[in-house]
Amino acid sequence: MLDDITSSATYWQSRYRAGGTSGAGSAGRLLVWKAAFINGFIAANGIGDVLDLGCGDGALAARIRVACYRGTDVAADALARTAAARDGMTTTRLIPWDAMDREKPADLALSFDVIFHLVEDRAYGHYMRRLLAAARRFILVYSSNLDRAWPAPHVRHRRFTEAIPAIDPSWRVAAHVPNPYPYDHNRPDTTSFSDLYVLARPGEDATLVIPAG
Numbered sequence: 001m002l003d004d005i006t007s008s009a010t011y012w013q014s015r016y017r018a019g020g021t022s023g024a025g026s027a028g029r030l031l032v033w034k035a036a037f038i039n040g041f042i043a044a045n046g047i048g049d050v051l052d053l054g055c056g057d058g059a060l061a062a063r064i065r066v067a068c069y070r071g072t073d074v075a076a077d078a079l080a081r082t083a084a085a086r087d088g089m090t091t092t093r094l095i096p097w098d099a100m101d102r103e104k105p106a107d108l109a110l111s112f113d114v115i116f117h118l119v120e121d122r123a124y125g126h127y128m129r130r131l132l133a134a135a136r137r138f139i140l141v142y143s144s145n146l147d148r149a150w151p152a153p154h155v156r157h158r159r160f161t162e163a164i165p166a167i168d169p170s171w172r173v174a175a176h177v178p179n180p181y182p183y184d185h186n187r188p189d190t191t192s193f194s195d196l197y198v199l200a201r202p203g204e205d206a207t208l209v210i211p212a213g
């Protein structure tokens with residue numbers, strides 16, 4: 001429920017309400033590369049539906065090409081923006097975060113630039129449990145994967161792959177794809193400390209189509 005992530009949720013609700021965006025990761029070349037990877041993965045693996053856990057300002061959602069898209073976020077303003085961004089596209093449904101327990105899993109779940117924004121342990125644990133229950137076949141995670149302090153108060157890096165076996169050991173990390181624009185503190189708006197991780201269910205072999213940087 002929203003009470004599980006009050007501090008993180010409040011930050012993002014206020015940010016989107018004030019007209020803010022999802023950040024540098026949802027713009028420019030970082031956005032283009034992530035969208036190309038997702039769409040290549042959808043096409044290569046016969047993905048029919050996607051569940052996006054943290055759709056944010058809709059910039060990435062607007063580029064996803066799939067028959068059925070569902071998105072969720074803790075911020076109502078984010079849901080409204082994503083709905084507008086996908087207006088006229090294929091089947092789209094936006095779901096409040098506190099209604100997610102009633103949702104059925106999708107072929108593919110997405111978690112892009114979310115995990116390192118969950119600064120509270122309880123929020124992180126709640127999100128990871130929900131994420132690992134959100135897909136039948138694959139999960140794509142775009143995040144840092146290390147334990148490290150960071151000066152921004154809304155960022156907390158976590159080694160999220162270590163949490164997976166304790167929550168649902170049926171998931172495995174099938175691939176780790178470094179992003180082509182590794183973090184450079186002199187160019188924080190066009191580089192990223194996140195990489196892309198492909199999680200797969202037993203018996204699923206992911207076909208990767210890696211776009212050029």
